[in-house]
Amino acid sequence: MAEDLLTQLKTMSTVVADTGDIEAIQRFSPTDATTNPSLILQAAQHEGRRERLAEIARQATDIDDALDAVAVEIGSEISGLVPGYVSTEVSARLSFDTEATLARAHSLIERYDRHGIGPERILIKIASTWEGIRAARQLEREGIHCNLTLLFSFAQAQACADAGVTLVSPFVGRILDWNRDKWPDADFSGDNDPGVKSVKRIYEHYKGHGYKTIVMGASFRNTGEILALAGCDRLTISPALLSELAESQDRLERRLTPVDAETSPPEPQDEAEYRWAMNEDAMATEKLAEGIRKFADDQRKLEKLLGELRQG
Numbered sequence: 001m002a003e004d005l006l007t008q009l010k011t012m013s014t015v016v017a018d019t020g021d022i023e024a025i026q027r028f029s030p031t032d033a034t035t036n037p038s039l040i041l042q043a044a045q046h047e048g049r050r051e052r053l054a055e056i057a058r059q060a061t062d063i064d065d066a067l068d069a070v071a072v073e074i075g076s077e078i079s080g081l082v083p084g085y086v087s088t089e090v091s092a093r094l095s096f097d098t099e100a101t102l103a104r105a106h107s108l109i110e111r112y113d114r115h116g117i118g119p120e121r122i123l124i125k126i127a128s129t130w131e132g133i134r135a136a137r138q139l140e141r142e143g144i145h146c147n148l149t150l151l152f153s154f155a156q157a158q159a160c161a162d163a164g165v166t167l168v169s170p171f172v173g174r175i176l177d178w179n180r181d182k183w184p185d186a187d188f189s190g191d192n193d194p195g196v197k198s199v200k201r202i203y204e205h206y207k208g209h210g211y212k213t214i215v216m217g218a219s220f221r222n223t224g225e226i227l228a229l230a231g232c233d234r235l236t237i238s239p240a241l242l243s244e245l246a247e248s249q250d251r252l253e254r255r256l257t258p259v260d261a262e263t264s265p266p267e268p269q270d271e272a273e274y275r276w277a278m279n280e281d282a283m284a285t286e287k288l289a290e291g292i293r294k295f296a297d298d299q300r301k302l303e304k305l306l307g308e309l310r311q312g
Helices: 005-010 020-029 037-044 047-059 063-078 098-113 130-139 154-163 171-180 192-208 223-228 239-247 272-278 282-311
Strands: 013-018 033-034 087-090 122-127 146-151 167-170 214-217 233-235
Touching: 005 013, 005 122, 005 167, 005 223, 013 020, 013 063, 013 154, 013 239, 013 272, 020 063, 020 239, 033 233, 037 047, 037 063, 037 282, 047 063, 047 087, 063 192, 087 146, 098 130, 122 130, 122 282, 130 146, 130 154, 130 272, 146 154, 146 282, 154 167, 154 192, 154 272, 154 282, 171 282, 192 214, 192 223, 214 272, 223 239, 233 239, 272 282
Parallel strands: 013 033, 013 233, 033 087, 087 122, 122 146, 146 167, 167 214, 214 233
Antiparallel strands: none
């Protein structure tokens, strides 16, 4: 019997569940799982969780305390279902504050420790702003692993590699969205997909220069984007697309393969170079800002929900 696409993909890339849905994680058996404010909000609204989350919210000292407690509660539950990493995000509001990001990351790690989960299982998820990347550099030196998210440009990817972060999450689908809005009649299918091209460039650069940072393609709009990146270190995939892959018996061809590392990496970029490169990249600048706003908006919705639970 032919293997389904998901089974084949797992032999080429580490599959990560992009969800806080426990049932979906149990069904698809991913190696890792990622969460973000939007996914935590969805999980928190699950009727079976409300009583426990209400209890957590009432015990919290304030809303920030409740937010982190809920994120770690759900992350701890997920950690019992996957053998690898669980990503937990620092507040989007701290995206431009290095010191506050460091403090929040330490708080999350301490909370996980109280749940009996060591730092080796956790990825602190931080937006790929200059300030976020600086925080990640310090956290990595302390042995705290980081996942740099909302990554849309090569400049961001280079800065993350220079900082020695554990993993980056280049967003495929949101890059495609931006380009479709600008050029609605263009052919962005298959290898023409600009999000796919972006991840391939980052992957080949990292492998070609011996960077250890893991490349995890994220934010997929269709299975074609996923299949075009078969062989990427990791791919974080929504339950809907995981289901599509599991139901297809097509043959999968590996598309990305590591190349021999060069002897010396390129010169690291400094802050001015990073900011200029971002300024020159309208798509990356716009999508980074938009992504931070969207996560912050979902965080406000989660805060409202937890506030209601605290009072109830």
